Structure formats: structure tokens, C-alpha cells
Amino acid sequence: MIPLRTYPAIDYPKNPAADPPVLYDYSRLDRSNWDGHIESTPASSFTLLASSTASGTINVKAEKFTLSLGRYPHFTMGPINGMPVKVYDVSDECIARFKKSKWGLSWYNYESIWNNCAHVASFGLTDQNNTGRISFTLPPGDYLIIGLYDPDKNQNSGDERYVGVMANDLDPRETLNKYLWVFAMADGREVPCKYTTMIGSELQIIEPEYVEWDGTQEVYPFVYKSEGDWTVTTSISPPEGFVADTSKITEEVVSEVKAVQFTLTDVGSKWKHTKVKHKIKYHKGKEKTIEREIGVRLSKRLAKQKGVSIFGDEDN
Numbered sequence: 001m002i003p004l005r006t007y008p009a010i011d012y013p014k015n016p017a018a019d020p021p022v023l024y025d026y027s028r029l030d031r032s033n034w035d036g037h038i039e040s041t042p043a044s045s046f047t048l049l050a051s052s053t054a055s056g057t058i059n060v061k062a063e064k065f066t067l068s069l070g071r072y073p074h075f076t077m078g079p080i081n082g083m084p085v086k087v088y089d090v091s092d093e094c095i096a097r098f099k100k101s102k103w104g105l106s107w108y109n110y111e112s113i114w115n116n117c118a119h120v121a122s123f124g125l126t127d128q129n130n131t132g133r134i135s136f137t138l139p140p141g142d143y144l145i146i147g148l149y150d151p152d153k154n155q156n157s158g159d160e161r162y163v164g165v166m167a168n169d170l171d172p173r174e175t176l177n178k179y180l181w182v183f184a185m186a187d188g189r190e191v192p193c194k195y196t197t198m199i200g201s202e203l204q205i206i207e208p209e210y211v212e213w214d215g216t217q218e219v220y221p222f223v224y225k226s227e228g229d230w231t232v233t234t235s236i237s238p239p240e241g242f243v244a245d246t247s248k249i250t251e252e253v254v255s256e257v258k259a260v261q262f263t264l265t266d267v268g269s270k271w272k273h274t275k276v277k278h279k280i281k282y283h284k285g286k287e288k289t290i291e292r293e294i295g296v297r298l299s300k301r302l303a304k305q306k307g308v309s310i311f312g313d314e315d316n
Helices: 095-098 105-117 300-306
Strands: 002-006 009-015 020-026 031-037 056-066 075-079 084-087 133-138 139-148 161-170 173-182 189-199 202-208 210-213 217-227 229-237 242-244 248-254 257-266 273-282 284-300
Touching: 031 105, 056 084, 056 139, 056 161, 056 217, 056 257, 075 257, 084 133, 105 139, 105 161, 161 173, 161 189, 161 284, 173 202, 173 217, 189 210, 189 273, 189 284, 202 229, 202 273, 210 217, 217 229, 217 248, 229 257, 248 257, 284 300
Parallel strands: 056 173, 210 284
Antiparallel strands: 002 031, 009 020, 056 075, 056 133, 084 139, 139 161, 173 189, 189 202, 202 217, 217 257, 229 248, 229 273, 242 257, 273 284
């Protein structure tokens, strides 16, 4: 029921000489009457919506792909257990400062965020039960998740890698599933990954955040995980001074996991991002193209030799 308030109407003539007179209706606001209420018809059923203060859940799974050499590398995949994971509120003042910086909330800043910003969820480790999983219960919002991958479990030995993923638009009582992936290259070096998820059934394209160079040749791997039938053509456009062994690779992925790998050779050295394009075909001939970039990082030895920072020519 809602209250009903009524006002007496008074006519003020706009043009009293007209026939009939032109009148305006006004209400005299200093006089009013309370006059009962208006009542709706009864509702036979209703739904309670989740409160905006209710929590949501973010499930995180950490996994590593160990790859061989070759254009179609053999690989193994397994969970990363015991990896520290922190969750950051994107609206936090510290995170907001990084968001506005040159590199934004990307792999360039993950280490600094880890060391300087307060995390909002309980600090935790991916479990030791061979699943590589951890879950966080959080209020609605936008979050950044960072995992500290340390292969030798020896802090500050220099081989630590920071793996991150955004978890945007967590709603009340919603569950988001997020992944932290690492590629272990054939030469033993390990790099953090990012991924793109396509829905139709589901396709995940996993690629390096960056490739760390230590010589004149490096590989650029891609992993496709699918449910259903997908065809992916990945093409690569290296920066000036680099040559790829092939410009594109096509793979059909039918409810399976496949890996492909490009080999890039440095012949002139313009140390910048490598552009990547994924052309995806799925249900009944539908197509979509996704454009990404893979960052570049140099070993300290190579950076000193080339006279640039470890971020190459991007660090200007």
C-alpha cells in the first residue's frame, strides 16, 4: 500500500476573452488532504534477489605445462601446489595508482604490487592435495589475483615468476573460475601465462605473458584447451629485426588439449612486443578474430650486452 495525497484544482485563465476561455489547471500547494491509500493486487509468488552485500566466490587453479621443442611440441601438464596467492581489490588506492601507470595492471607491475599493496583476502597457498586449487570468498567487486611461482622454493634466488589474472564483476553469490598457468620451456626456463576464453562450448587459448630472451633464438608456445569442436589459426608478427620460422599455424581442437610453437630468430634486434592474431572457427562456421601481444623480457646478461633494460625497447 502507498499513501494517496490529493490537492484541490484551481483554474487560472490564460486567455479569458477566448470562447471558450483557455484555462490552465494548477494545484494550490498550501492545501492538501490525506485521502486513504492505493493498494496493489495480491501477489501469489515472489523471488528474493540476492543482497548486494552477499559474498561471491573465486576459485583459482594453478597449472604448469612442460613443453618440448618443435612446432608441435610434446607436453605434460600438472598442478602447481603450494604456490602463494594474493587477491587485490582493484578499487584500492595502491592498486589504482598502478592501474594509472604506464604498464597498468599487467605483468610488468605484478612484482611491485605484490611487494607494496595490501591484499584483501586471506593469504593462501594452492593446496597440497595434487589439485593446485584455492578458493576465496569475497564481497562483490573487481579483483586482481597474483600467484608467486617459485620453482626452487628458494625466495629471492631470482627465478620467481608472478602470474596474474583479473576477476572482474564478481556478483553476490556468484562463482568465478580463474586460472594461473605457467609454461616450462624446453631449455628449463619458465614464464607466466595469460589466457583467453571463448564460449560456445568452451575454448581456452593459453599464451606467454612474455618470452625471456637469452640468445639469438627463442620459442613462442601456445596451448589450446577445448570442449567441443574448434579450429584455431594463430599468426604471429614479430617486431622489426626478428624472423619467425612460419607466419601461421592451424590446429583443429576437438575436446582435447593441443600445443603449437613458433621459433623466432633475432637478426636485427628491435626489442618490442610481438603481435599475435587468433582466427577462430566454431559452431556452424562462425568466426572470430582475437588480437593479442606477447611481451619481451631479456636476461640480465643479454640486456647488458644489448645496452637496454630487461624490458628492452619498450622501457622508454
